[in-house]
Amino acid sequence: MYRKGIMLLLSMLLLAGCWDERLYKNASVVTLVGVDGYIGAYKGYYAYPNTAAQQNEVIEADGISPRDVRNQANLKVEQTLDLSELSTILVSDQTVREPLYDILDIYFRDPQNPISIKIAVTEGDVKPFIELTKDLAGGAGGYYERFMESTEENTIFPKLDLQTVGSMLFEQTIDIALPYIQLSEDKKHAVAAGVALFSGQTFTGTILTPKQSLTMLLLMNQPSKQARMSYMWKHDGKSMPITADVIHIKRQWTVNEELKRIDMDYLIEVEIEEFAHDHLYKDPVFKEVQQLIQDHVQAEFEEVLRILQGQQSDTLGIGRYIRAYHPKMFQKDWHAVYASLQLVPSVQVKIIRTGVLR
Amino acid sequence: MDKVEYMIKSLQKAFYHSSDLTVRQIDWHEGDTAILCFYASLVDAKEVQKILDTIYARLDTEKPFWSETLLTTLDNFALPQAIERVCQGETLVILPDTGKMLTLAITNEVRRNLEEPNNEHILRGSHEGLVERADTNLTLIRKRVNNPALVVKSFTIGQQTNTKAYYLYMDGVIRPETLQEMEKRIADIKIDYFYSIGQLSDALEDSVLSPFPQLLNTEHPDRVVAHLVEGKIVVMTNISPSALIGPVTFFSFYQTPDDYNSRVVVGSFYKIVRLLSFVTAVFLPAFYIAVISFHFEVLPLELSNQVKNDVNDIPYRPLIEALILEIIMELIRESSIRLPQSVGQTIGIVGGLVIGDAIVSAGLVSNLMVIVVALTAISSYVVPSVELNSTIRMIRFPFMLLASLFGFLGIVVGVVILLIHLISLTSLKQPYFSPIVPFQPKAVYKIFLRWPFIRPTVQVTSFQPPKDEKGKNEDTP
Amino acid sequence: MNFSLSKAQFFLLLFIIQTGVVYIAFQTPLIIYSQHSAWYVFFLASIFHYGLLLFFERYYQFFFLNGFFRWVYLIYWLLITAVLIAYMGYVLASWVLPRTPEWIVVMMIVGLSLYANLVRPETIINIGVMLIPIIFLFVIFLMLAIPDLTWSNLFPVEWNNTRQIMAGMIHSMYAFFGIEMYLLYRPFLKQDLQVKGKPLLIYQLVIFFFYFISVVFTQMFFALEEVQLIPEPIMYILKSQEVNFVKRLDIFFIYIWLSWSIVTVMIYGLSLRVLYLSKKRKHPKRSIVFFHLLLAILPLFVMQFQRIEFIKNSIHYVLIVFTILLPMMIICWNKWRGKRVS
Structure with a gap:
């Protein structure tokens, strides 16, 4: 009797088991998602690889919410759409005028979705950006992921993933700057076009050019593998390009609570990577070049800070700094305070290496 | 009827008129007659004749201890004893006049040469193997331990077969x-007919139904000695080259004489490799099944594309796919054991290359599954002990089943059950999973490392931790 | 019940009881109630915990449970175990197994505990050893999150908000639940072993750092507003980490946490067994089966978002009563009566 019972239980388990089974072969692994529209009328694009044809399929659907869009899209595919291998989300610049968290909620809530993925804002509709991946042999999401990672290494895009974005969205004290991408002229590939500035949850409408976003990242003390700056050196009526690569940054912020003024001292150590004139061992040349870079960087710092303050976008995390170290100065409505702060950058550039030539 | 003839008749009756029994009347000293009785199949006739000649010569000189040599004894005749002796291969000379019997213990030696055990190959160290004769085996062991402290006790197994055995x-x-x-x-x-060593280990083990062997089975005399000096008991029989060693721990199945014949560092490295092979041999197919059918999000993007391409057109569920391959694997193994060695190679090639390639191109099984199963098979053969190796190959099936039912949850449940079983298992009432149980942090490293060989360690005897925290209870007393 | 413990086994047992189920979750209430102060509030709470340990070590002989209190603790531990199982089932259901019926998961957990409790007690005492390497893994993989940490989240340090600090102290109780087991298992330690002093301090330091890392990491990884939405912050940190060979660490670690918690449940089962069988009983096996039957049924009533939330928001008061106040009371009373554990 006892044995029979066990047998019965076992066979029941065997027959009924696998409630949570999701066979990999039955899933369409979406790697790239595009979101367009606004609450009540979203448009979603899902790209997944078609293994037989070695290219990517794109499914388009409408719905009232991001999740609803996905349900609608599911009606159009022969397998289930599965977002657990998602690697990039693209959002159009119109959509992010509304609070960003609205569309990201489903990605945070569903345990199957990864949160170590990339997110970017596109210029105009998302559709062409998704469509251009159709003919790619590799994965669609993988293309954008690699694209953004390499741009991050060039210190154009900040190093972000969905989790860090979410973390900053919940905080008043820091704002996000998301990668902003354009289409190339032949509409065949994407081009990094700087960063989209956010104030709180919404897009301000202001875009920093790649050069400005590099400056912003230097201000944030986040130089990546390469951070190159090129300037023209005018000497004896000739123009000569200089390229410098940032090696280290030392940053010190001094806060004056009464004047609401922050002195931002930066010491930037660079390596010269291009300078056809050579002869940097000559003291006057060296000094002049160093001064030139310093002046340019100083000007750029001031410009970027002006833009950031003008858009009330605290991407540098000044709010975090103030709240932690000067809690008295911190106020609930941080963005207003931030805009009225007096930010005074002062840059000192040091050339510490000149490549293998003198 | 003559007394002698009557005795011959009764002897023949006692041996059921067996054809290989010789019972004959012979002349003895000074006109007496005697009866010669032996199994022709068990006795070395030439040697018997030589000894008998010596005894005849002695009888003529009328020495009082004419019957005593190294191989002969004189006893009072009694039928049951006579039968027992003849069965053991001794030759009997019955002297009906005096009521005595002379026994000559000269048996026809059927013995195999000492060869290296086939299933326990080693690289370095002694290549002698035990054989199917207890006295030869004892020689091999005594040769290594020249010390009266090595005690040999004999007993018989089988009420009917009366097989000799020693511990x-x-x-x-x-x-x-x-x-x-x-x-x-x-x-x-309680065995009536004893013919195989498996019967003995069944009778001696703590829990026969456990998949894990609780007595170590070896044919290497040096391995036997290594365990003897660690304070273990070795049981050997006259009919099998295997020696049973107990009590043992789970980890002793992972040791080979090679560990101690190679360099310390190298030996440790291979010991670790072997222990890791346990993990791959038992869990790899289950893990793969769980990933493919439950948790494919753990795969990194590039890998996941490859996997997806691979599994997309397989008609079966991953469990069935794995079972097909595993069963083929087991069939190849089984057939290559039974076949002569020259053909066995062919089977390996046909099985491995031809079937493996064909089954993938036929679309029954994915490439990755072939890799997984092949890797599993290789890792399961790493275990030096034959019994444990088959155990490992068997226990991965329940894991595969659990994985296909519940994914990683199933594997976790399986692992916990396995651990509870291993931890509570005993070998001769002593903890099988020592030094994990009882937990001795200072002894754990010995599982993974082969330490410079200085003194043997002794099996942990109880589930209780040692009395003194400093001293380890497995040190030599 | 006849077994004895070495120091290593005793502290391992305690460690697993204390860290078992709550490790991935206790940070949330702590940070919600003490905000930026969480990390030093936890530090204070640890000092209090150490004091409690010292007190227990000094007076453990007086923790004699009479018939009534034995039943009180039996029922308390039974209910706590049921809650733990319910929470384990709930977390599993929300993270990895949304479709699997809850009773199956509960049955599995309880079944494993039952199996472990039907064999000799040494099995449960020692099975925790197998967890040591994987608990190390937990901490090592948490370290991957270091580049994503925001150090300024730890500041400002303010001492004047006493209400916040008190609330934080109370919610730190989750980290120390089960410490009353110290009193239960201490008499089983081998007679001549010295626990006072260094061993106890080492244990306290290990458990403090183990928890402290998780608190500090949670605080630095998430924004304050964000933490309130995340009930299992440690899992979430692991989820956001990506390593070369595995994309989703959380899937592995949720199961590692599960096996760890299963062992905790087993130890609770063992405690029930020890306490119940400290008096001679007629059918020891039958009563163990009966306890587990209860454990299989009770959690099913709790496995629901609102009930889990309710329990989470109120159970620390129960913990305070049973892990601190009641043992102290019993010890004082017995000391006054002069009654000791034999």
């Missing part, structure tokens, strides 16, 4: 409770 231990090293336990179990053996 060996080192006096002074062995714990009395271990010895008592073994003696108790030997006394309790």
Whole structure:
């Protein structure tokens, strides 16, 4: 009797088991998602690889919410759409005028979705950006992921993933700057076009050019593998390009609570990577070049800070700094305070290496 | 009827008129007659004749101890004893006039040469193997331990077959409770017909139904000695080259003489590799099944594309796919054991290359599954012990089933059950999973490392931790 | 019940009881109630915990449970175990197994505990050893999150908000639940072993750092507003980490946490067994089966978002009563009566 019972239980388990089974072969692994529209009328694009044809399929659907869009899209595919291998989300610049968290909620809530993925804002509709991946042999999401990672290494895009974005969205004290991408002229590939500035949850409408976003990242003390700056050196009526690569940054912020003024001292150590004139061992040349870079960087710092303050976008995390170290100065409505702060950058550039030539 | 003839008749009757029994009347000293009785199949006739000649010569000189040599004894005649002796291969000369019998213990030696055990190959160290004769085996062991503390005790197994068997231990090293336990179990053996070593290990093991062997089975005399000096008991029989060693721990199945014949660092490295092979051999297919059918999000993007391409057109569920391959694997193994060696190679090639390639191109099984199963098979053969190796190959099936039912949850449940079983398992009432149980942090490294060989360690005897925190209870007393 | 413990086994047992189920979750209430102060509030709470341990070590002989209190603790531990199982089932259901019926998961957990409790007690005492390497893994993989940490989240340090600090102290109780087991298992330690002093301090330091890392990491990884939405912050940190060979660490670690918690449940089962069988009983096996039957049924009533939330928001008061106040009371009373554990 006892044995029979066990047998019965076992066979029941065997027959009924696998409630949570999701066979990999039955899933369409979406790697790239595009979101367009606004609450009540979203448009979603899902790209997944078609293994037989070695290219990517794109499914388009409408719905009232991001999740609803996905349900609608599911009606159009022969397998289930599965977002657990998602690697990039693209959002159009119109959509992010509304609070960003609205569309990201489903990605945070569903345990199957990864949160170590990339997110970017596109210029105009998302559709062409998704469509251009159709003919790619590799994965669609993988293309954008690699694209953004390499741009991050060039210190154009900040190093972000969905989790860090979410973390900053919940905080008043820091704002996000998301990668902003354009289409190339032949509409065949994407081009990094700087960063989209956010104030709180919404897009301000202001875009920093790649050069400005590099400056912003230097201000944030986040130089990546390469951070190159090129300037023209005018000497004896000739123009000569200089390229410098940032090696280290030392940053010190001094806060004056009464004047609401922050002195931002930066010491930037660079390596010269291009300078056809050579002869940097000559003291006057060296000094002049160093001064030139310093002046340019100083000007750029001031410009970027002006833009950031003008858009009330605290991407540098000044709010975090103030709240932690000067809690008295911190106020609930941080963005207003931030805009009225007096930010005074002062840059000192040091050339510490000149490549293998003198 | 003559007394002699009557005795011959009754002897023949006692041996059921067996054809290989010789019962004959011969002349003895000074006109007496005697009866010669032996199994022709068991006795070396030439040698018997030589000894008999010596005894005849002695009889003529009328020495009082004419019958005593190394190989002969003179007893009073009694039929049951006579039968027993003849069955053991001795030659009987019955002297009906004096009521005595002379026994000549000269048996026809059927013995194999000492060869390297086939299933326990080693690289370095002694290549002698035990054979199917107890006295030869004892020679091999005595040769290595020249010490009277090595005690050999004999007993017989099988009420009907009366097979000779021995148990060996080192006096002074062995714990009395271990010895008592073994003696108790030997006394309790109830086997009528004994013909295989498996019967003995079934009778001696703590839990016969456990998949894990609780007695170590070896044919290497040096391995036997290594365990003897660690305070273990060795049981050997006259009919099998295998020696049973107990009590043992799970980890002793992962040791080979090679560990101690190679360099310390190298030996440790391979010991670790072997232990890791346990993990791959048991869990790899289950893990793969769980990933493919439950948790494919753990795969990194690039890998996941490859996997997806691979599994997309397989008609079966991953479990069935794995079972197909595993069963093919087991079939190849089984057939290559039974076949002669020259053909076995062919089977390996046909099985491995031809079937493996064809089954993938036929679309029954994915490439990755072939890799997984092949890797699993290789890792399961790494275990030096044949019994444990088959155990490992068997227990991965329940894991595969659990994985296909519940994914990683199933594997976790399986692992916990396996651990509870291993931890509570005993070998001769002593903890099988030591030094994990009882937990001795200082002894754990010995599982993974082969330490410079200085002194042997002794099996942990109880589930209780040692009395003194500093001293480890597995040190030599 | 006849077994004895070495120091290593005793502290391992305690460690697993204390860290078992709550490790991935206790940070949330702590940070919600003490905000930026969480990390030093936890530090204070640890000092209090150490004091409690010292007190227990000094007076453990007086923790004699009479018939009534034995039943009180039996029922308390039974209910706590049921809650733990319910929470384990709930977390599993929300993270990895949304479709699997809850009773199956509960049955599995309880079944494993039952199996472990039907064999000799040494099995449960020692099975925790197998967890040591994987608990190390937990901490090592948490370290991957270091580049994503925001150090300024730890500041400002303010001492004047006493209400916040008190609330934080109370919610730190989750980290120390089960410490009353110290009193239960201490008499089983081998007679001549010395626990006072260094061993106890080492244990306290290990458990403090183990928890402290998780608190500090949670605080630095998430924004304050964000933490309130995340009930299992440690899992979430692991989820956001990506390593070369595995994309989703959380899937592995949720199961590692599960096996760890299963062992905790087993130890609770063992405690029930020890306490119940400290008096001679007629059918020891039958009563163990009966306890587990209860454990299989009770959690099913709790496994629901609102009930889990309710329990989470109120159970620390129960913990305070049973892990601190009641043992102290019993010890004082017995000391006054002069009654000791034999």
